[in-house]
Each structure stands twice: as C-alpha cells, then as structure tokens.
Amino acid sequence: MAISPARVVIIGGGIIGSLTAWRLKQLGIEPVIVERGRLGQESSWAGAGILCPIQPWLYPDAFTHLIDASLAMFPALRDELTERSGISPEWLKSGLIVPFFPDDEVDHKQAALDWSQRFGWLVEDLDAAQAREHEPMLAADTDGALLWPEVAQVRNPRLLQAVCAVLQQEQVEIREETEVVGLLEAGGRVCGVKLADGEALHADAVLVAAGSWSGQLSASLGFSIPVQPVKGQIVLLKSEPGSLQHIVKHDRAYFVPRADGRILVGASMEMVGFSTGNTPNEVNALLNGLSRLLPGLADAPIERQWMGFRPGSPDGLPFLGPVHARPGLWIASGHYRNGVALAPITAHIISRWMNNEVPELDMSCFLPERTIVESEAIGFPVAA
Ligand SMILES: Cc1cc2nc3c(=O)[nH]c(=O)nc-3n(C[C@H](O)[C@H](O)[C@H](O)COP(=O)(O)OP(=O)(O)OC[C@H]3O[C@@H](n4cnc5c(N)ncnc54)[C@H](O)[C@@H]3O)c2cc1C
Structure with a gap:
C-alpha cells in the first residue's frame, strides 16, 4: 500500500x-x-x-x-x-438571469434549458414582461430571459x-x-x-x-x-443596494451586484500574455455592454478597474x-x-x-x- x-x-x-x-x-x-x-x-x-x-x-x-x-x-x-x-465571504444566492435580445448573435436558450433539465438545475423560462418584472433594469427590448434562482456568488x-x-x-x-x-x-x-x-x-x-x-x-x-493566461478586465460601479437584483449574464458582458450596491462589470477575454493594466478598448466594450443591456445603470459612477489572469486551458x-x-x-x-x-x-x-x-x-x-x-x-x- x-x-x-x-x-x-x-x-x-x-x-x-x-x-x-x-x-x-x-x-x-x-x-x-x-x-x-x-x-x-x-x-x-x-x-x-x-x-x-x-x-x-x-x-x-x-x-x-x-x-x-x-x-x-x-x-x-x-x-x-x-x-x-469572523470574515464573511459574502456567499449570496442572488440568482442568475440570462436575457435575450432581438440582435443576439447566438441563441442559447434550448441548449440551456436542456442542460438544466438533464442536471436538475432549477430554471424559469420568462417572457419579456416577466423578465423585466424580475429585473427592472433590463433594456426595454428584452425578448425574455432564463432565470436560475439558485445561482450564488462570493466576494x-x-x-x-x-x-x-x-x-x-x-x-x-x-x-x-x-x-x-x-x-x-x-x-x-x-x-x-x-x-x-x-x-x-x-x-x-x-x-x-x-x-x-x-x-x-x-x-x-x-x-x-x-x-496559458487569459486576461480579464473588470470595472466596478458604485450603485445603491438592490438597484440590480440578479447576476445578469450575456455574451457581451456580465454584471454582478454585491450586497453593498456595488456592481461588477466583467470581463474581457484576451490572449495577450502577462501584459498587465486596463485598456480603454476593453473597458469601453464592457461599458457599451452595460448601456445596451442595463441602460438605467449606464450613468453609475466607476469606482475602480482591475484585471487578472485566468489560468486558461x-x-x-x-x-x-x-x-x-x-x-x-x-x-x-x-x-x-x-x-x-x-x-x-x-x-x-x-x-x-x-x-x-x-x-x-x-x-x-x-x-x-x-x-x-x-x-x-x-x-x-x-x-x-
Ligand atoms: C476577470 C476574472 C473573472 C473571473 N471570474 C470568475 C468567476 O466568476 N467564477 C469563477 O469561479 N472563477 C472566475 N475566475 C477564475 C478564477 O479566478 C481562477 O480560475 C482562480 O482564481 C484560479 O486560482 P489559482 O489559485 O489556480 O490561481 P491564482 O489565484 O492566480 O494563484 C496562483 C498563485 O501562484 C503563484 N505563483 C506562480 N508562480 C509561482 C512560483 N514559481 N513560485 C511561487 N508561487 C508562484 C502566483 O503568485 C499566484 O498567487 C475569474 C478570473 C478572472 C481573472
């Protein structure tokens, strides 16, 4: 042995x-x-x-x-x-919403529903009105959304x-x-x-x-x-608690509401070796995603920006x-x-x-x- x-x-x-x-x-x-x-x-x-x-x-x-x-x-x-x-990692079951829009390039809905059903992940298929009821910040042309109420986050x-x-x-x-x-x-x-x-x-x-x-x-x-490193840039917005209620994810960007009202907007996917620092192009792409998907938050002040290297495979x-x-x-x-x-x-x-x-x-x-x-x-x- x-x-x-x-x-x-x-x-x-x-x-x-x-x-x-x-x-x-x-x-x-x-x-x-x-x-x-x-x-x-x-x-x-x-x-x-x-x-x-x-x-x-x-x-x-x-x-x-x-x-x-x-x-x-x-x-x-x-x-x-x-x-x-004595330190809480702020595990928060904020739920995850994936909204759909008329100009989406890829339709993930059926694949997402099939996967959820196969693995027993609770999911709700929302029409446009229900989607905005759950997440009022979503853009007016939201076509509908999938909501996974059990998804959580940590800080x-x-x-x-x-x-x-x-x-x-x-x-x-x-x-x-x-x-x-x-x-x-x-x-x-x-x-x-x-x-x-x-x-x-x-x-x-x-x-x-x-x-x-x-x-x-x-x-x-x-x-x-x-x-290999896959660089990801993130922008942190200052907002009021509850202004965004769920994690919102879309091909353009994702948004993570923290308990104190801050909203994290992420993240770029870049193969640039270990080059550090935030860049205007990627930050603007994230902010454009914000304006497109959650226009009511487009004016939220930026508190910080940062980046990190995902260990990609x-x-x-x-x-x-x-x-x-x-x-x-x-x-x-x-x-x-x-x-x-x-x-x-x-x-x-x-x-x-x-x-x-x-x-x-x-x-x-x-x-x-x-x-x-x-x-x-x-x-x-x-x-x-
Ligand atoms: C922008 C961004 C968003 C992300 N979002 C999510 C998310 O929402 N959910 C999720 O699950 N994951 C997310 N990830 C991925 C997740 O953060 C990483 O997969 C995870 O942190 C990897 O942890 P690690 O301990 O392997 O690496 P690291 O945290 O990078 O730790 C590796 C450590 O090894 C040390 N090291 C390296 N070489 C040596 C050496 N020769 N000698 C001694 N020490 C060395 C480094 O200094 C470093 O501290 C995200 C990552 C980024 C960058």
Whole structure:
C-alpha cells in the first residue's frame, strides 16, 4: 500500500493552493505554501465570484458533476470560514438571469434549458414582461430571459481573507515573497522544490497550484501542461443596494451586484500574455455592454478597474491529479473561468487523493497527462 505524504509543498497561494493546504492539514498532512507574491493576490482576488460556469452546457458531463459537487460544498464552507475567521465571504444566492435580445448573435436558450433539465438545475423560462418584472433594469427590448434562482456568488477578496485567517490559525507554514524555480528529485521521485534564493525545501510530494504561471513553470521544471493566461478586465460601479437584483449574464458582458450596491462589470477575454493594466478598448466594450443591456445603470459612477489572469486551458478543463511520469508531483491548475466555483471540490479531491484515497468522481478527463482536444467554445479565445 502507498504511504501518505507527511509533508507537501504547494507552489502557489491562490484559492486553489490555499484551500487545498487547509484540507491537507485537516488530514494530518503538513502543507507548506510557497507563494511568489502575497497569498491570494492574483486571479483568485481579481475574479467575479460567480458560482456557475458561463455556458455550462458547452462542457462535458464530468465537468458538471465536478461543479455540482463543488457548489454543494459552499454553504458549509461559508459557515466554517465565517465562524472561524469572523470574515464573511459574502456567499449570496442572488440568482442568475440570462436575457435575450432581438440582435443576439447566438441563441442559447434550448441548449440551456436542456442542460438544466438533464442536471436538475432549477430554471424559469420568462417572457419579456416577466423578465423585466424580475429585473427592472433590463433594456426595454428584452425578448425574455432564463432565470436560475439558485445561482450564488462570493466576494473573492473576502473569501481569500477568510481562508488566509484560517490558515494562520491552523499554523500552516506559508512562505510569501518566495519563488519556486526548480524541483528536487531523488531516487526517481520529486522530493521538494528549489527556491529562487537557492534554498532547497524538502517534502514527500509537490503540488503545482501556480494558476496562470503553471504552464511556464511546468515547462521550466521539465514536464508540460498547456496552461496559458487569459486576461480579464473588470470595472466596478458604485450603485445603491438592490438597484440590480440578479447576476445578469450575456455574451457581451456580465454584471454582478454585491450586497453593498456595488456592481461588477466583467470581463474581457484576451490572449495577450502577462501584459498587465486596463485598456480603454476593453473597458469601453464592457461599458457599451452595460448601456445596451442595463441602460438605467449606464450613468453609475466607476469606482475602480482591475484585471487578472485566468489560468486558461485549451479544452477549458482544469488539470487535476498526479503526474505519473514524475512520481511525487501533482497538479491542481488550469481552472480557467471557474476556479473559485471549483475550489472546494478541487481541495477536497486533491487532498484525499494525495492521501491515497480514490476520488469519488471520474477524474479521467481532468488528468494532467490526458490527450488534449482543443475546444473553440470553451478553450482559449479565438481572435476576432
Ligand atoms: C476577470 C476574472 C473573472 C473571473 N471570474 C470568475 C468567476 O466568476 N467564477 C469563477 O469561479 N472563477 C472566475 N475566475 C477564475 C478564477 O479566478 C481562477 O480560475 C482562480 O482564481 C484560479 O486560482 P489559482 O489559485 O489556480 O490561481 P491564482 O489565484 O492566480 O494563484 C496562483 C498563485 O501562484 C503563484 N505563483 C506562480 N508562480 C509561482 C512560483 N514559481 N513560485 C511561487 N508561487 C508562484 C502566483 O503568485 C499566484 O498567487 C475569474 C478570473 C478572472 C481573472
């Protein structure tokens, strides 16, 4: 029988690395998080926190099973985090509305209804009047909408603050401002990492959870996962609580109302490498989406803009599990547009799998060494 690792180095302290560290600790395994910057300041901080894939019907069934299992864990996670840290991640069941307009380029309605029925997601098919009754801010020419009343959101920075506070209480070893530059190997096994300052950090196993940087990191470490950054820009509006009641999603943009009235408008999808900063073109495209879909909010003042790098994968699916060619090495990365939604199940499955428990879900289409079939629909964005 395989022996469980006593100590695991986790490369990357985003939501995936941090939550997995907590779950490993609960199993009696000592995690060490090595984070190049500060914990939870990259994609996991920047995201919109919508707990539902953008177009879930485009994904393979195994992905829906994974996301369903993850979403079911959120209420307990919220309670656990709030109780232990005193910080609420603001898990809010605001519901999701997908409106339809006469000038829509693609008609998703039937696919969305079929998928919802198949997987038991509660959905309401609204006519034009009902759509505007539920969400009065929708433009006057709204043709109708689908409403998923059970869809929730979290506020990413608060989620991360709460997880960090619990990691500190649990006395998890965290090395911030520390970059991993190589792997240590002995006897055909990965047995730790080399740090940028030359220090060798020994462990029984290593988990790569380096988000968008996992692709270039893996290449430099001598194995390969095709994760690339997909930049997303976001604009934050100041508004009154209740001015927008649901998450509203459309091909042009999405809008996420926070409990305090702020509305997050997102997000661009750009293959521009690691180029940082907001750009007028993408910000204007988001604001044009706002004027078109929710014209009553077009004058809401802009409070902030930011961006982040989604850890994209060519088939839209994360890389989860052991790297068989490099015993001792594990991956939890490439969560792309769904990393917050998938964080609880990722942490649960990866921690137990590292502890030699067989995953309760079929993980074959997420394995790091799977054959990749690129997807235009859910993989990397295609240049217009
Ligand atoms: C604009 C935007 C909107 C999004 N909206 C949503 C949404 O609504 N719902 C949803 O579920 N998901 C959303 N996402 C995606 C989600 O945020 C990501 O999938 C998720 O945060 C990935 O988490 P992570 O821990 O893998 O990566 P990250 O949070 O990026 O963490 C990786 C960490 O690894 C560190 N690192 C990298 N290289 C090294 C190294 N060599 N040594 C040490 N540390 C290293 C980095 O500094 C970083 O802190 C969105 C993302 C963006 C950008």
